[in-house]
Amino acid sequence: MYDNINFKETKRDQVVGHKSTMIAMTTAVIVKCPELPAEGLTQDMHNPTIPLSLGDILFSPGVSGNDGGLGASITRDLIAEAVKALHPRAVRRVFSPVEGGPPTIPTIDRIELNSTPFWQLGAIYENEGTIDGTYAVHESIFLSQFALNAPDVPRDPTDDFSKRLWLVHGDKLTAHHIRAVKAQQLASECAFDR
Secondary structure (H helix, E strand, O other): OEEEEEEEEEEEEEEOEEEEEEEEEEEEEEEOOOOOOOOOOOHHOOOOOOOHHHHHOOOOOOOOOOOOOOOOOOHHHHHHHHHHOOOOHHHHHOOOOOHHHOOOOOOOOOOOOOOEEEEEEEOOOOOOOOOHHHHHHHHHHHHHOOOOOOOOOOOOOOOOOOEEEOOOOOHHHHHHHHHHHHOOOOOOOOOOOO
């Protein structure tokens, strides 16, 4: 995941005096997801020919209500909490502790508490707000900072990009520029260039 920061830097010049220049700096962080395989994702795990449909989203559990009644139970609890905050004595009279008290939020499978490991990468003095800057940011991250191997010879067995799938996260402009880079390099023979 990376983001762009632009700032003005003032440099002192002996002849001209103070001179202000705009500098672009991209920051990046790598985050390890515990749910992904330890050896990483491979390109054969991704099938772009199977699109994600609107139905996949609308009819998924939790959104469609096909969650075994959990959604209704959670809604009932939230309403009971709001009423209890306004009228605590009346709620105590209606719901006796012997009968279980007022509705409570259901117990759901809890996610195991893990700290997410992440590493801040070094500053990248490139403007990822441009297509050329995006090329430079990718070279800095993958080739310079990660020291991955991207040989100029196609189908080299030591190529770190021929089989591995690298996920990059960013805002909409980042996604647009990455797609533009991929479109420009579609005919390239080397995996990193593609």
